[in-house]
Amino acid sequence: MNINKDLMAASATPLVLAILAEGDSYGYAIIKRVKDLSDGQLQWTDGMLYPVLHRLERLDFIKARWGKSETGRKRKYYRLTTLGKNQLGEHRQQWHAVDQALRMVWKFGGKDLIAG
């Protein structure tokens, strides 16, 4: 299943923020987490995550710092800020509203369609 590009773009911010809410993380691990969470359905083009991370950093939702990986290489870790936490809450409400509406329409609208 191919997920629509716009939907991917729209969901990127809340997903990244939510994953970082679980704990500090870095690019590759975030992508893996997204894949696991979606059972492989959400496949980002890996490179595209980084501009998103940088945008969120510019908006002060997340904060970056350079650390070391297990093998001692340079690795950039990201951490959710308080501002980011609030932002995540808002996203959550918005997605919840969309989700609710869709569920309702699948449930009842769909029945009508089938009933014809």
Next chain:
Amino acid sequence: MTDSEVDIEQQIDEWRLYLEQRRELAQEDIAELEDHLRGQIGELSANGLSPDEAFLVAIKRLGKQDAISREFALEHTDRLWKQLVLAGGAQPEKVLDNELLTVLALAVAAAISLKIWDLTGLFPFESEQMFYLRNAPLFVVPWVCGYFYWKRQLNKTHLWRLALPMLVALLISNSYPYVPESSIFILSVLHLPIALWLLVGFAYTGDRWASDNGRMDFVRFSGEMGIYYVLIALGGWVFIGLTFVLFSSIGMDPEYMVGFWIVPSGVTGAFIVAAWLVEAKQGVIENIVPVLTHVFTPLFTLLLAAFLVTMLVTGQGIDMDREVLIAYDILLVLVLGLLLYSLSSRNPQAPPGLFDILQLALVCCALLADMLALGAIAGRITEFGFSPNRVAALGENLILLVNLLWSAIFYYRFLKGRNDFSVLIRWQMAYLPVYAGWAAIVVVVFPPLFSFL
């Protein structure tokens, strides 16, 4: 490491180099992407892929470089404007790094070396003005050389090659019994900086002076340094103007402060700062001089051609008095500069183009103009006899003539496909010491030759 691991390292290196050419990507972005790539390769290898396969898959998953770069560019529009970051990269560094401290120390030392004499009233021999005019470049050149001596970590051999000529210059300019305002004195004051600039070339290039590339880098450096110096001078001019306005407004006269301290120290120290700026910006910002060259080459070609044609048509000879001759020589030197700096930015492998034809036209016009100047100088010499100024002008125009003649020949042969462009570059680079050599002759040999008058 196994062979395939070495291979992967090489492939990652190549990939990194390729990304580094994209200005949308900063070093740290590439480091971040590299960490990602390595993570992906590690996981794929653990799943049984060979390193080569893992690398290919990881690159593919990372996405098209163009698309990623575009995203980065949208997020970081400022990156399209290259910034001259003087204080290191991403890591928050200490405000004063070693280099900045060294540069500041050298600039202050240069200013002190200039001011100590009138501060203490210790003028060897004569008046303040004469003393400073005699030694002017010696307050700058040693410190600029010192900066590169430190920066390039040069050794003792270099030290001697730099120090000996400086000592000779110091001895000569302070021991020759110059007569104030004599033409020999003015000639010496004008030529000493040209001769000594060669030492900056030695220091700048270190062991690479013998190579054309090294010399060409020095030519580029000199041009860019000139631009930076002018920019700093403009800033300094505003600074001084504001100093006057501010202090005058509270009834103080800053003239002593400005005239005795700020201007002399600034004029000297700015040389070291300009040298350092050029060194720091290397490769970060486009060289500006070649850009100016491209703007002015057509204009100067037009000017010279129009001048020569008008002269031929009207049959009007030039009235070559001293001022005209000097202006004429400045024009010819400018043309040479235009040639040199367009060479410095041209890809030697590129085929001949329209600009090359224009360049050849400019060189030919300059050649003609130079011959006219030489004729006029020869006329003055036969009429009035030898004088220091005339001999100096004769020598300079002959040097220019030889250079322009061979440049025209090589350029013509290049356009006809009979020699490489690099021949032209080699010719110009081999010629560089000639200018300094002639300047040194004027400084060292002329005064006794013309009995210091």
